[in-house]
Amino acid sequence: MKQKLSQNPLYLNLFFQYTNFKSFIHTPAINNVHNPSNLTKSRARFNKFIRNQCRIGFKTINNAHQLFDEMLRMDPLPSLSYFTQVVVAVAKMKQYQAAISLVKEMEVKGKIDLDGHILSVLVNCYCCLNRVDFGFSIFGRILKLGYEVDVALFTTLIKGLIGVNEMGLAVELFKEMVVLGIQPNVITCGTIVHGLCQMGNTNAAVQLVKKMEMRRMEVGVVVYNMIIDSLCKDRRVSEAFGLFERLISVGVRPNVAMCNSMIRGLCNENRWSEGVELFEKMMNPDVKTYTILVDSLCKEGGVEKAAKMVEMMIEKGVKPDVVTYSALVDGYCLQGRLREAEKLVDSMSGNGCEPNVQTYNIMINGYCKKRRVDDALKLFNKMSERNLVANTVTYTTLINGFCLNRKPCIALDLLKKMQSHGQHPDLITYSILLDGLFKNYYYKKAMRLFQEMKDSKMDLDVVVYGILIEGLCKAKKLEYAKDVFHGLPSNGLKPNTRIYNILIDGLFRGHVHDEAMISFQEMAKIHHCPPDGCTYNIVIQGLIRNNDVSRAIEVLHEMVGKGFSADASTVEILLDLVNDKKLDKSVINGITQVSHF
Numbered sequence: 001m002k003q004k005l006s007q008n009p010l011y012l013n014l015f016f017q018y019t020n021f022k023s024f025i026h027t028p029a030i031n032n033v034h035n036p037s038n039l040t041k042s043r044a045r046f047n048k049f050i051r052n053q054c055r056i057g058f059k060t061i062n063n064a065h066q067l068f069d070e071m072l073r074m075d076p077l078p079s080l081s082y083f084t085q086v087v088v089a090v091a092k093m094k095q096y097q098a099a100i101s102l103v104k105e106m107e108v109k110g111k112i113d114l115d116g117h118i119l120s121v122l123v124n125c126y127c128c129l130n131r132v133d134f135g136f137s138i139f140g141r142i143l144k145l146g147y148e149v150d151v152a153l154f155t156t157l158i159k160g161l162i163g164v165n166e167m168g169l170a171v172e173l174f175k176e177m178v179v180l181g182i183q184p185n186v187i188t189c190g191t192i193v194h195g196l197c198q199m200g201n202t203n204a205a206v207q208l209v210k211k212m213e214m215r216r217m218e219v220g221v222v223v224y225n226m227i228i229d230s231l232c233k234d235r236r237v238s239e240a241f242g243l244f245e246r247l248i249s250v251g252v253r254p255n256v257a258m259c260n261s262m263i264r265g266l267c268n269e270n271r272w273s274e275g276v277e278l279f280e281k282m283m284n285p286d287v288k289t290y291t292i293l294v295d296s297l298c299k300e301g302g303v304e305k306a307a308k309m310v311e312m313m314i315e316k317g318v319k320p321d322v323v324t325y326s327a328l329v330d331g332y333c334l335q336g337r338l339r340e341a342e343k344l345v346d347s348m349s350g351n352g353c354e355p356n357v358q359t360y361n362i363m364i365n366g367y368c369k370k371r372r373v374d375d376a377l378k379l380f381n382k383m384s385e386r387n388l389v390a391n392t393v394t395y396t397t398l399i400n401g402f403c404l405n406r407k408p409c410i411a412l413d414l415l416k417k418m419q420s421h422g423q424h425p426d427l428i429t430y431s432i433l434l435d436g437l438f439k440n441y442y443y444k445k446a447m448r449l450f451q452e453m454k455d456s457k458m459d460l461d462v463v464v465y466g467i468l469i470e471g472l473c474k475a476k477k478l479e480y481a482k483d484v485f486h487g488l489p490s491n492g493l494k495p496n497t498r499i500y501n502i503l504i505d506g507l508f509r510g511h512v513h514d515e516a517m518i519s520f521q522e523m524a525k526i527h528h529c530p531p532d533g534c535t536y537n538i539v540i541q542g543l544i545r546n547n548d549v550s551r552a553i554e555v556l557h558e559m560v561g562k563g564f565s566a567d568a569s570t571v572e573i574l575l576d577l578v579n580d581k582k583l584d585k586s587v588i589n590g591i592t593q594v595s596h597f
Contacts, residue, residue, distance in 0.1 A: 403436025473506025
């Protein structure tokens, strides 16, 4: 039996907890709840309180639960609309599972019949939890109960399908709603366009926008920006710029985000003058606009111009953020100007912008490229002093630096430290370390690491197996290397040209050139891996090292016939043969790809 309002002290306490006007709970209308007219007034005030609380939002999920539980204990119950307001407020907190639980309580404890509105909220919660299957189940219930479905509900389901990578089904549902006579709005179309662009299907997104334009539907700047951004990412900058100019010609005013996408696209295609011209036409370029230009200038080697750009933005009242400064730091590091990069990092705090993990990663990479791994390690240790948590990129950069400096054991220690600090090495991290151990002759440690990779159930790719085969060949473990190579298909992998090159080179260096030639001949026939220029040069050099000069010359002619050139090492070996009177110069003089050396 529901508790009476007059017997419910928590009902009164809620006002004290949730409202700022404490005196409210001392009014006669609340204290004298035995009077029916006062009871009506107090309920009206409580309903108003629910509306206000849901409008401003709950501080914690517990506050929402308290209010909801109290509502369920009231007799008579508040109307469904008030329960719905609480559920919506909880959903806005992104507490979707909690919102679903509240709806279930309404049905079970309150015996409340749900309407189309709250069922639609339930659909949204399931979709946000990537349980679009449950969302469709509720959708079916809505249809069965005879409630009207609207464009917002379809948009929710479309977004849910896209969220679980079911783009095809999302497009089908989009078409179905049109058949049912429900007109998609700009949000629906924007959702589909965004999904198509995310999936890399820019063409379909462009076609959809064209259909929207033909039907005179409102497209909106946001949707156009998605198209322009996606075209630029696909390196279709001329198309993007054409659309951009057409929009301006029909009176659409591009927003800052659209201009930023266009400037980034132009800069990436080295169309600097057009990018700068657009920048100069912008009324209010933001920090992102300036950062795009700074980053592009730095990548093109124009760090001085980039530094002036930062000065300009400060003069114009646009404060550089950590991304801007990090881009400039990267510019100095790319030119090896580490001292200037250090000064810039040191000055960031004074400019009200603290360096972040990305900034330190850039500096660490700069040190490693200059073989200053000790300085890189000092900076790495400094990160913890600043309460910055090194990420996978940080550790991977350091591991690569120590491997390049022939200190793979320190790199191995870093891997263990990384794991102990809760950071998970990825395939790139492992591959770099595996390669470093093999190249520095730590074969046993390398094999143990490879076994660790297998035990961790990582999806090892052909690059990892290429490192393994190359390492085994250098360790003169040719039989094992061949076993690994021939076992690739059983691991779901197909040999490529690069891995064939590694094996063929290893076999030649292991003085089993007959097997090397068999692999060379079968790579195109069996595995459809045509030899490239690198393959031919490996074979020519291998044959000459094994004193099979005549066969090497045959392969040389075949290589030239396929449009490949002899590299510097091959030419040097051939010229040595000529100088040693082991080869007539006329043999190679006719080969134009070689004679220019």
